Amino acid sequence: MTNQVPFARMNGAGNEILVVDMRGQSAPVTPEAAVKLASQTETKFDQIMAIHDPRVNGTDNYIMILNNDGSEAQACGNGTRCVVSALTAETDRDTFTFQTLAGILNAREIRENYICVDMGEPVFDWDKIPLAEEFADTTKIELQIGPIDAPVLHSPSAMSMGNPHAVFWVKNDVWSYDLELFGPLLENHPIFPEKANISIAQVSAENELTMRTWERGVGLTQACGSAACAGAVSAARTERTGRNVLVHMPGGDLSLEWKDNNHIFMTGPTEWEWSGMLDPQTGDWVRDESDK
Template sequence: MTALADRPFIKMNGLGNEIVVLDLRDAPIAVPPAEARALARPEVLPFDQIMALYPPRVAGTEAFVRIINADGSEAGACGNGTRCIALYEAGRIGRNHVLFESIAGLLDCVVTPEGVTADIGRPRFGWAEIPLAEEFADTRAIELQIGPIDAPVLHSPSVVNVGNPHAIFWVENVEAHDLGRFGPLLENHPIFPERANISLAQVVSPGHIVLKVWERGAGLTKACGSAACAAAVSGARTGRTGRKVRVTLPGGDLFIDWRESDDHILMTGPAEFEFDGKLTPAMLGEPAASGAA
């Protein structure tokens, strides 16, 4: 019997970032990586992340959240998923201010008619915090490139950890590069011992970035909230943008404010329900019983 069989699920999305919410607080159980991969099959319930809710460990929080990628690996942060569980929990308990705990820290969220704002916390810039496999004194631009040494296709990304590691390559046009081709190579580059989310960022103005993302453990995605935060912070840190930025992803816009008073990143954007249901053994990869011979 599959571990998650008969558990209810809620299918949601944030800007097209496909999210499955599993509320496991009443009967906590780990999400087996093999079952996550089986569930993510295109013909079953394709998703980018599972947001699994467990009993709170910190007083005042609604739940402890584990984030599972489509490949079964665990992520430290998912901005779009955070907005989804905030909307779910706010509706469940009838309160617009909700607080979660994750392995990356506390996630403070406010739900309004205009959208959901999530406090993602402070970014980390130290090479060992990201982490990188070797020391770089300045992580605003590290030595990493794709293509010939004298004419690289992509080079000198900004790197940052916003709950998970991100590398942002600054380009003149995000559509001029095949991120589906380069993404897997860069995600798994030896410089990133925990792999990394890879973004192409095009600065339109000091207040606007266009972004395409190869998400660690999920691949090309319509939207990645943590990547939007990473790009906005890195844009401000390198002098390309201000601290308040509109980030346009294939799925739509997110608004990022790298708050000067405490360096916390505030992300605002939509979240929506799609449908709900109950997981079955067949969805989770258990073969159907064969009929009698």
């Protein structure tokens, strides 16, 4: 490898993340490198969080986010928490401001490996989510899977958290639905011109949700931070819960608060697994000897 940069394998509530230090580098992590890394057992991931030098004043870093199919993502809340954990390990700071495709994100470490991210403001306008046709009320759009008279899933809440989301509300256990079958069909449905993250959500207790998510460009994930935000906001919009919600996902729990200023704050854990060096152009990598 001729151009090695440090990286760490981490997870945020089970969301598999590679944090890649691209500071001082001019070229990005290539889609080809991302696909190669995702294909290998040790380095498979949901998102790559590539930390670049800042591009605008007032920010600490630009974060480029790649899905495991090599496509670029606008937002990843669980990955952002992992970035904060990685950066706090090398400095005495606990507060950071990042630029992403979704906009500016502020994050701070509450305690070691427990991070709060201001995920910004949810977007409900149909053309900004975006949807392919107009809906005056995006709390319940016309979309279903299954027979017309007995659909398996129907009438999701739609919104954007920097990336499009559809949340299907169900009464039965979220594990009783074949999301691996329905997920790719719904992700690529014509109503979502930029595709969408597809979630199944159930109100499991007062101000608690249980969710599973098929993530755009990724597939089934153990957790998806922006989907947890979408679920919490949609639950409050439809008066299923209040504005403070605990979201249970397969990989762990996330605490969400939709504040009066319309910003949603996500708080949850991170875990460092191991580190190494990789070539961001080819995806070739080596693990640190101390981590083997």
